[in-house]
Amino acid sequence: MAMVENVSSSRRSFLTKIWIGLGVVALLQFFTGAVTYFGSGRKQAEKKPVTLLQAGIITDFPPGSVTPIAKGHLYLNCLDDGSFLAISRKCTHLGCAVPWIEERKQFECPCHASVFDITGAVLKSPAPRALDLYTVSFEKNMVMINTSNPIKRTSFTHDQLVYAPKPS
Amino acid sequence: MSRNLLLHFRPQQISAAALRFTLTWGLGGMAALMIVQQLVTGLLLDIFYHPLPVQAYESVQHIQSTIFLGRLVRNLHHWIGHVLIVVVLLHLLRVFLSGAFYSSRRANWLVGLGLAALVLLANFSGYLLPWDQLSYWAVTIATSMLSYIPLIGIPCQELIRGGTDVGAATLQLFYFIHTSFVPATLFFLMTYHFWFVRKAGGVLISGNKTTDKQEKRNLVPVVPNLLVRELSFAAIVTSVIVIFSMRFDAPLGAMANPHLTPESVKAPWYFLGAQELLLHAPPLVAVFFLPLFIGSFLILLPFVKTVEDKTHPLLKTLVLIGFGFLLILTITGIWFRGPGMRLMWPW
Numbered sequence: 001m002a003m004v005e006n007v008s009s010s011r012r013s014f015l016t017k018i019w020i021g022l023g024v025v026a027l028l029q030f031f032t033g034a035v036t037y038f039g040s041g042r043k044q045a046e047k048k049p050v051t052l053l054q055a056g057i058i059t060d061f062p063p064g065s066v067t068p069i070a071k072g073h074l075y076l077n078c079l080d081d082g083s084f085l086a087i088s089r090k091c092t093h094l095g096c097a098v099p100w101i102e103e104r105k106q107f108e109c110p111c112h113a114s115v116f117d118i119t120g121a122v123l124k125s126p127a128p129r130a131l132d133l134y135t136v137s138f139e140k141n142m143v144m145i146n147t148s149n150p151i152k153r154t155s156f157t158h159d160q161l162v163y164a165p166k167p168s
Numbered sequence: 169m170s171r172n173l174l175l176h177f178r179p180q181q182i183s184a185a186a187l188r189f190t191l192t193w194g195l196g197g198m199a200a201l202m203i204v205q206q207l208v209t210g211l212l213l214d215i216f217y218h219p220l221p222v223q224a225y226e227s228v229q230h231i232q233s234t235i236f237l238g239r240l241v242r243n244l245h246h247w248i249g250h251v252l253i254v255v256v257l258l259h260l261l262r263v264f265l266s267g268a269f270y271s272s273r274r275a276n277w278l279v280g281l282g283l284a285a286l287v288l289l290a291n292f293s294g295y296l297l298p299w300d301q302l303s304y305w306a307v308t309i310a311t312s313m314l315s316y317i318p319l320i321g322i323p324c325q326e327l328i329r330g331g332t333d334v335g336a337a338t339l340q341l342f343y344f345i346h347t348s349f350v351p352a353t354l355f356f357l358m359t360y361h362f363w364f365v366r367k368a369g370g371v372l373i374s375g376n377k378t379t380d381k382q383e384k385r386n387l388v389p390v391v392p393n394l395l396v397r398e399l400s401f402a403a404i405v406t407s408v409i410v411i412f413s414m415r416f417d418a419p420l421g422a423m424a425n426p427h428l429t430p431e432s433v434k435a436p437w438y439f440l441g442a443q444e445l446l447l448h449a450p451p452l453v454a455v456f457f458l459p460l461f462i463g464s465f466l467i468l469l470p471f472v473k474t475v476e477d478k479t480h481p482l483l484k485t486l487v488l489i490g491f492g493f494l495l496i497l498t499i500t501g502i503w504f505r506g507p508g509m510r511l512m513w514p515w
Binding site for chain 1: 305308309311312313315327333426427428429430431432433435443446447451
């Protein structure tokens with residue numbers, strides 16, 4: 001008798017386990033389905049093809065100038081030696097837009113007072129790293145900026161500078 | 169039928185000792201009242217609101233300037249939203265201090281934590297909806313804090329924003345959370361919360377034991393004893409809020425401009441503690457480990473072994489110190505930070 005009871009109870013517990021297992025699988029399916037549903041709708045806005053922004057003619061940007069390019073949320077800076085640097089306007093601390101202060105020749109964040117120099121390097125924290133960079137290229141005499149993916153960097157190095165081709 | 173349903177939430181008789189105001193300070197009831205008020209004012213606002221950039225801002229302006237009593241309805245929704253967070257936090261602290269989260273109340277403590285999280289979520293998602301400079305940049309700053317979490321931080325941030333920046337996709341998501349997800353979940357959890365209180369035998373009667381024992385046995389009918397007290401308290405709270413909202417307008421700045429961050433912009437005030445900490449502590453501690461620690465502490469709290477379901481005095485002191493510390497950080501963040509986060513006097 002005891003044997004029979006054991007057999008039936010183990011069968012019952014086996015079936016219970018299967019039910020629980022199936023329930024967990026169903027829950028996981030629902031969960032992944034819901035997340036994918038949500039994610040697939042959101043990703044579309046995010047994925048952009050490579051967009052080259054035509055900033056202007058090279059000679060429009062004299063050495064030592066900082067030009068806000070509103071369309072790309074960035075600045076095109078021409079340093080004193082004539083090299084170019086396209087930097088993001090988004091503060092690396094908490095994402096505020098940093099304005100260029102002409103009198104002091106630096107970027108000053110209005111939110112938490114981080115300060116960056118013309119190359120985007122941090123002069124004053126709390127910003128943890130230099131402003132993001134965009135790739136600059138030249139087409140004939142036009143300055144082109146790839147606005148699709150900002151490049152993260154910790155600090156400014158000279159190899160980030162881009163020089164315009166000598167006019168031929 | 170309806171009488172039987174009501175019995176799930178309220179008994180016919182309660183002990184006279186449970187009527188004492190200082191047992192609960194009316195905080196839970198006040199939170200419930202305010203949630204209902206938010207539902208009503210929220211529905212009224214929703215009739216005229218458009219969850220799209222530019223149109224959102226214009227519709228809020230429309231509500232404020234042309235709709236009959238529109239400004240008052242928005243003021244009420246705004247101020248109640250802020251007060252509700254304070255009330256919920258005080259309710260949490262009160263329940264903790266009276267030790268009403270052991271044995272039969274353990275499940276309800278967890279439900280309550282869920283409700284508190286939902287109230288925070290409701291306020292934060294509502295923050296963006298007016299689409300003015302303040303809301304745009306406050307949400308930008310608050311969601312930027314996520315990027316300090318290792319590995320999952322940036323994907324989470326982009327999922328919430330629906331892109332790299334706060335924009336139309338963010339507004340759509342926040343509108344959904346604010347007007348569909350939160351109300352539905354909140355209502356569901358609230359019914360549980362009330363039912364659990366009833367199941368645990370009403371509010372925990374603590375305090376002076378000898379006099380209370382007599383009072384405990386002394387049962388009085390809920391109608392009118394409790395009902396009259398609750399209704400009069402609700403009337404007082406409502407009048408104070410209505411008078412306040414008639415006097416003080418909810419802020420509405422210039423329309424959101426992603427190109428220009430205004431001077432002295434801050435995260436929503438309940439995140440200012442974390443933001444203040446972000447200036448002094450490593451980012452990982454301020455925005456990740458500390459919230460994680462506070463969250464798991466609150467969840468695990470009712471499972472700590474105790475003698476006779478009494479909270480250890482040392483634990484009480486530690487929690488009060490922690491609470492005070494967060495309070496100081498938050499107050500500094502709200503009133504003592506001027507443009508560029510410089511320390512300054514609030515006057």
